[in-house]
Amino acid sequence: xxxxxxxxxxxxxxxxxxxxxxxxxxxxxxxxxxxxxxxxxxxxxxxxxxxxxxxxxxxxxxxxxxxxxxxxxxxxxxxxxxxxxxxxxxxx
Amino acid sequence: xxxxxxxxxxxxxxxxxxxxxxxxxxxxxxxxxxxxxxxxxxxxxxxxxxxxxxxxxxxxxxxxxxxxxxxxxxxxxxxxxxxxxxxxxxxxxxxxxxxxxxxxxxxxxxxxxxxxxxxxxxxxxxxxxxxxxxxxx
Numbered sequence: 001x002x003x004x005x006x007x008x009x010x011x012x013x014x015x016x017x018x019x020x021x022x023x024x025x026x027x028x029x030x031x032x033x034x035x036x037x038x039x040x041x042x043x044x045x046x047x048x049x050x051x052x053x054x055x056x057x058x059x060x061x062x063x064x065x066x067x068x069x070x071x072x073x074x075x076x077x078x079x080x081x082x083x084x085x086x087x088x089x090x091x092x
Numbered sequence: 093x094x095x096x097x098x099x100x101x102x103x104x105x106x107x108x109x110x111x112x113x114x115x116x117x118x119x120x121x122x123x124x125x126x127x128x129x130x131x132x133x134x135x136x137x138x139x140x141x142x143x144x145x146x147x148x149x150x151x152x153x154x155x156x157x158x159x160x161x162x163x164x165x166x167x168x169x170x171x172x173x174x175x176x177x178x179x180x181x182x183x184x185x186x187x188x189x190x191x192x193x194x195x196x197x198x199x200x201x202x203x204x205x206x207x208x209x210x211x212x213x214x215x216x217x218x219x220x221x222x223x224x225x226x227x228x229x
Binding site: 051052054056057058062065068072075076086 | 120121122123124125126127191194198199201202205209212213217
């Protein structure tokens with residue numbers, strides 16, 4: 001009974017994902033919403049706005065710094081999970 | 093493993109590895125590199141010390157998680173401070189070491205976090221189940 005319910009939930013969620021993916025625009029079309037001016041803005045304005053010669057560092061540490069902060073949180077969480085698993089499996 | 097050959101070669105090699113790691117870390121906004129890869133090299137240098145000279149020379153066992161917390165708080169608090177109080181660090185001339193405001197400070201924080209992550213992983217894998225903090229040699 002629990003297996004039937006689990007299988008039903010998995011099939012439903014998979015069907016919703018397939019519905020969402022089928023609505024996406026074709027990859028690389030020139031009038032996509034993702035081909036806006038952001039990429040050229042980063043290329044032309046990164047040096048004078050962030051002061052970093054390395055544009056990648058300017059993007060990940062100035063324009064998208066919140067993502068870097070959350071990524072360090074994820075790294076921290078991963079190492080906590082590993083240490084908990086290894087401490088629990090060690091024989092006292 | 094405390095071999096004589098490993099100890100003597102590591103004694104000559106470790107300062108250069110640390111210097112290279114600090115170079116990659118501090119020049120994160122000038123050359124390719126930055127926080128994650130620079131912190132990785134510094135963490136690997138600590139692992140080399142722990143392999144050659146034993147774990148006690150590398151780091152005391154209570155300090156690893158402390159530095160991890162410290163790096164995390166460093167990055168998070170500084171982002172919050174810069175956002176709330178609009179503290180403005182000057183953007184110098186590009187190409188200098190202390191240009192580009194907060195990028196340098198956040199890079200150092202991320203480097204601390206990554207180095208302590210690698211060291212904590214090695215420490216968790218190498219700890220003997222017998223005593224607390226005894227190194228499986």
